Amino acid sequence: xxxxxxxxxxxxxxxxxxxxxxxxxxNSASQSFxxxxxxxxxxxxxxxxxYSSGNEDGRFTAQLNRASQYISLLIRDxxxxxxxxxxxxxxxxxxNKLIFGAGTRLAVHP
Amino acid sequence: DTxxxxxxxxxxxxxxxxxxxxxxxxSEHNRLYWYRQTLGQGPEFLTYxxxxxxxxxxxxxxxxxxxxxxxxxxxxxxxQRTEQGDSAMYLxxxxxxxxxxxxQYFGPGTxxxxx
Numbered sequence: 001x002x003x004x005x006x007x008x009x010x011x012x013x014x015x016x017x018x019x020x021x022x023x024x025x026x027n028s029a030s031q032s033f034x035x036x037x038x039x040x041x042x043x044x045x046x047x048x049x050x051y052s053s054g055n056e057d058g059r060f061t062a063q064l065n066r067a068s069q070y071i072s073l074l075i076r077d078x079x080x081x082x083x084x085x086x087x088x089x090x091x092x093x094x095x096n097k098l099i100f101g102a103g104t105r106l107a108v109h110p
Numbered sequence: 111d112t113x114x115x116x117x118x119x120x121x122x123x124x125x126x127x128x129x130x131x132x133x134x135x136x137s138e139h140n141r142l143y144w145y146r147q148t149l150g151q152g153p154e155f156l157t158y159x160x161x162x163x164x165x166x167x168x169x170x171x172x173x174x175x176x177x178x179x180x181x182x183x184x185x186x187x188x189x190q191r192t193e194q195g196d197s198a199m200y201l202x203x204x205x206x207x208x209x210x211x212x213x214q215y216f217g218p219g220t221x222x223x224x225x
Contacts, residue, residue, distance in 0.1 A: 004152075032212035043201060043216040044153065087152050091212050096205070097143065097166065098214060100152025 003027060006088050006101035013108055017078045021104045023071045023088030030090040030099075033064055035073050038085045038103065047073075047086070078108045112136060114217035116202050122223045123192055130188045131220045135204030142185050143214060144177055145201040146170065153201050159185060160207065192224045 006023045013019050025033075033050035048055065050062040050071055061074040071088055085103040092099045115134045123129050135142050140161050145153035156175070158166045161182035171177075174192075179185040189196055199221050203214040 008150075034213070041221075043218050046213055046215065049213060089152075096141070096212055096214075097155040097158055097168075098145075098153070098203075099155070102150065102152050 001026060002101070003092070003099045004088055004090055004101035006086075006104045008102060008104060010105040010107050013078055013106070015078055015080060015108055015110055017108075018074065018076045019078055019106060020075075021073045021086055021088070021106075023073075023101055025069050025071065025088075025090045025099075027090065027092055027099070028066075028069060030092060032091040032096075033062075033071050034089040034098075035060075035062055035071075036087040036089055036100075038087055040085075044087055044100075075106075078106075080108050080110065082106060083108045114202055114204050114215055116200075116217040116220050118220055119218060120221045120223075122225065125192060125194060125224055127192055128188065128190045129192060129222065130186055131200055131202075131222075133185045133187070133202030133217055135184070135202070136215060139204035139206055139215075140182065141205045141207055141214075142179055143203045143205075144185070144187050145203065145216075147199040147201060147219075148197075156187075156200075189222075192222075194224045197222055197224045 035047040036044040037047045038044045054063040059076045088101040142159040144156040147153040159179040199219045201219045202217045205214045
């Protein structure tokens with residue numbers, strides 16, 4: 001079983017739609033959680049950290065359920081520019097190495 | 111540009127050759143990480159430096175791989191006797207060790223193709 005599992009998609013949605021991505025992780029000792037965004041053939045870019053209380057940044061809302069070891073990302077009012085791969089990431093171990101999911105592809109169409 | 115930089119951006123080499131990649135982290139970041147990413151997968155951790163000390167290596171990092179960070183600033187990743195399976199994007203990331211220390215920022219990567 002992979003340490004971080006995500007639905008690979010692709011999710012094909014029209015502009016303005018709301019889309020949700022889910023992710024599960026296996027290491028209950030993980031302390032930090034993130035969503036990164038990766039455009040084709042580019043480096044991952046930090047989208048947002050995920051806190052236990054849930055957090056929101058504009059159109060993006062992230063939630064964490066430690067008991068279920070589950071992380072989610074909600075994107076409201078999707079834009080064409082949101083088309084990318086969204087990587088669910090947890091830290092692992094004392095040296096803070098990041099464990100990435102394989103990513104969920106999102107394609108927003110006009 | 112004050113972000114993480116990597117050189118070269120692309121490298122094509124023949125099987126059996128040695129290659130070396132360089133990473134320059136964000137200047138105030140004392141933590142530096144190397145990851146490898148293959149098509150359709152997320153990045154996989156390779157190794158980690160705090161200042162000049164290499165504190166963790168993944169089992170993915172075979173004897174053919176070596177990484178250094180001699181002065182605690184830039185880092186190099188060398189692959190000896192390259193194999194076709196080494197073809198991947200090699201990503202470097204850096205972070206601080208306080209505050210939002212878990213947030214890592216990535217460079218543009220070096221794409222290696224072994225023919």
